[in-house]
Amino acid sequence: MAGTEQGARQVWDLPVRLMHWGLVLAVLGSWLTRKLEGDWFAWHIRCGYAVLLIAATRIVWGFVGTRHARFSDFVRGPSAILRYLRDGTDAAGQRIVGHNPLGALMVLAMLAMLLAQATLGLFANDQVFSTGPLYGYVSAATSDRLTSLHKQLFDVIVAAIVVHVVAAVFYLLVRRENLILPMVTGRKPGESLPPGATDIGPSRTLLAAAIAAALGALLWWVVRNAPEASLFAF
Numbered sequence: 001m002a003g004t005e006q007g008a009r010q011v012w013d014l015p016v017r018l019m020h021w022g023l024v025l026a027v028l029g030s031w032l033t034r035k036l037e038g039d040w041f042a043w044h045i046r047c048g049y050a051v052l053l054i055a056a057t058r059i060v061w062g063f064v065g066t067r068h069a070r071f072s073d074f075v076r077g078p079s080a081i082l083r084y085l086r087d088g089t090d091a092a093g094q095r096i097v098g099h100n101p102l103g104a105l106m107v108l109a110m111l112a113m114l115l116a117q118a119t120l121g122l123f124a125n126d127q128v129f130s131t132g133p134l135y136g137y138v139s140a141a142t143s144d145r146l147t148s149l150h151k152q153l154f155d156v157i158v159a160a161i162v163v164h165v166v167a168a169v170f171y172l173l174v175r176r177e178n179l180i181l182p183m184v185t186g187r188k189p190g191e192s193l194p195p196g197a198t199d200i201g202p203s204r205t206l207l208a209a210a211i212a213a214a215l216g217a218l219l220w221w222v223v224r225n226a227p228e229a230s231l232f233a234f
């Protein structure tokens with residue numbers, strides 16, 4: 001869909017935007033449900049499933065999604081990163097439309113860490129009565145180790161999110177480039193794009209929904225077939 005502003009172009013498809021803000025809510029929920037008073041554990045698991053499914057769907061979308069959603073569009077080697085830092089351009093000397101090569105590293109790191117965080121949670125326990133749904137597959141000692149990794153990795157994720165948000169605000173205030181609005185509307189204004197930039201075309205939201213549904217069914221099946229888990233089983 002062509003933008004209404006002068007020369008604006010559709011850059012981010014609907015699934016990328018829904019997954020981004022969905023991830024923000026689910027991560028926030030995962031954190032709040034451990035920090036609030038009261039028993040929010042069932043909601044911690046629900047938010048955790050949402051993080052797991054969104055991160056996994058986004059990774060698959062990185063291979064089959066629209067142009068700038070694909071890893072092949074934005075994952076680059078060190079020389080491209082250095083050129084971007086020096087000139088702010090790609091190999092052809094043009095402005096970058098999707099993720100820049102440095103931001104791409106953060107995108108990959110965050111997706112990998114969130115996937116790992118939710119997976120660790122599946123095997124975790126709280127030493128009292130709550131266990132992740134796959135606790136029954138591992139010994140109590142292994143679950144304790146995975147739980148402590150679950151806690152440590154969370155601190156690294158928080159640090160990454162802080163850097164990520166500070167970078168977005170830096171672009172907004174210092175470089176006068178609003179990257180946040182395009183994550184909402186999907187469109188970037190003409191002046192931030194190279195000449196001849198084109199729209200990405202249809203979002204293919206149904207395909208993304210089918211991928212999420214298939215991964216959700218797989219998760220449901222794995223959890224349903226997991227051995228009974230009890231902290232008090234000896």
Ligand code: HEM
Binds near residue numbers: 025107111161164
């Ligand atoms: C829990 C917090 C957050 C997580 C886990 C997160 C994660 C991510 C991920 C994985 C991407 C890549 C998007 C994709 O290609 O699918 C991304 C992009 C982006 N995020 Fe976030 N994000 C968070 C919070 C925020 C917040 C609060 C803002 C706004 C201030 C923000 C602004 C952006 C922007 C502007 C991009 C696109 C960057 C670009 O144009 O290259 N994010 N984020």
Ligand code: HEM
Binds near residue numbers: 030052
């Ligand atoms: C299905 C996925 C998940 C399950 C089953 C799960 C399970 C658990 C369990 C059993 C604990 C208790 C550990 C304790 O308090 O002693 C815990 C703690 C915690 N989890 Fe998860 N979790 C999941 C996903 C996530 C995600 C995605 C995040 C954040 C991105 C997260 C963040 C936390 C935090 C911050 C704590 C508290 C750590 C602390 O008290 O220091 N969890 N989780």
